[in-house]
Amino acid sequence: MSEPAEDRPERLVDDPSHGMTLVVKTITRLLAGFILIYGLYVVLYGHLSPGGGFAGGVVLGCGLILMVLAFGRRFVVQFISERGAGMWDSAGALAFLGIAVLGYLAGRFFQNFLDAGKPFQLFSGGTIPLSNIAIGIKVSACLFVVFVALAAFKLGDRDASEPEKPESHTA
């Protein structure tokens, strides 16, 4: 074994010192997959039914945040690191911009250059489903990164580079 025993992920799942109680962890294990699939559905079918990239992206982000809340930040960060989520965030934004620039192929910035297709099909609407997917990836990754940063912020834990200042002055 190269890793010490307490760093292996299997030891940390049901560890009561991380995350919430066993009831919450069990329910989250059952529900998280369904929440993520629902978020994907809202993103992909955005041009046929209510929803779209932003609502679906926020639902996906909430699914990931649910996992952070239930299992603890340290456990989830082993699988989805902050750097990785930040790269997905930037990739989604760049993909959306790329779709806009590729509109130049059809003559204009942001022109819808793909075939419109028949209505009510999943592959209709030109670049609209692609834009929805890019925005969904972007919004979910950025909400996950912000929540992990907010959860990691420990109060009263000043960095050593600041000179020590007393808490309050009496006026």
Next chain:
Amino acid sequence: MPEVLIILYVLMAFMVIGSLIAIETSDLLSSVIAVGAVGFALSVIDLLLGAPDLALTQVVVEVLILVFLLRVVVTRRDETHETHKDTFAVGSVLLLLGALLVCCFYAFHYMHPFGQPLMTMSRPYLEKSITGTGAVNAVMAILLDFRAYDTLGEATVIFASIIGALVILRKVGRKRRE
């Protein structure tokens, strides 16, 4: 009076009362939960007024805002203590806002009545969204095809605000050179 208007007025009264409770209560946790209730009432109003995209987005964003605010509020144990009331400031604010309400009453005479929209720009959007873009959801077609530049601006704003929040929460500071 049609039923939609009655439910709309009841929900708007609920929103006003809920926001007054959220502002005036002294416990921070109660005020955050009351704001959540106000947002939920807004989402029901969205559904009532024929905007299902907005209802879905509003309720999910509302839950996320509640989670963020609870992260700030729950670790606090103190409550707000109003040290001294600045009556001149509060009184002048209320006076000016009352003047705003009166001016709005006169300004709304020039707007179209509630329930009969103008739809000068929306009529060609609705017509072209069925055949031209192939997207059946007209709101998505407007956001991502006819007015996609605004959506690019929105993605940029979210990107910048999230980076700003991450920079504010950063623990590593600059080393001071003494």
Next chain:
Amino acid sequence: MLPKEMLPYIGAILLLVVGTYAIVAKKNVIKIIVGLLVVEYAVNLFLLLLGYRDLGKAPIYPAGVNPQEYLSQSVDPLPQALVLTSIVIGLGVVAVMVSLAVRLYDKYGTFDITKIRKLRG
């Protein structure tokens, strides 16, 4: 125009007034954030009320319906698109405000803005 027909608009402006009062007159940072949220809800509500048509339907084209009937019965989709943008930007603004509030509490130990002004830190 009778007041009965502009009463929903007055309700949205009333909510805006309540939120603005909270931003200006309250001394706790969390109450100011709550006031800003209420202002944002009020503005979104007002924009949405502009596009409502009496007994109108959602702007999603159902299958097998005459396009002329769909056009004459749907609500205005343009304010809905603008409000969708506004809701998601509001989320970004709240994220920044909450991180500022956390930093303020970390540095000064209080949410009271009068005390924060007095401390030099």
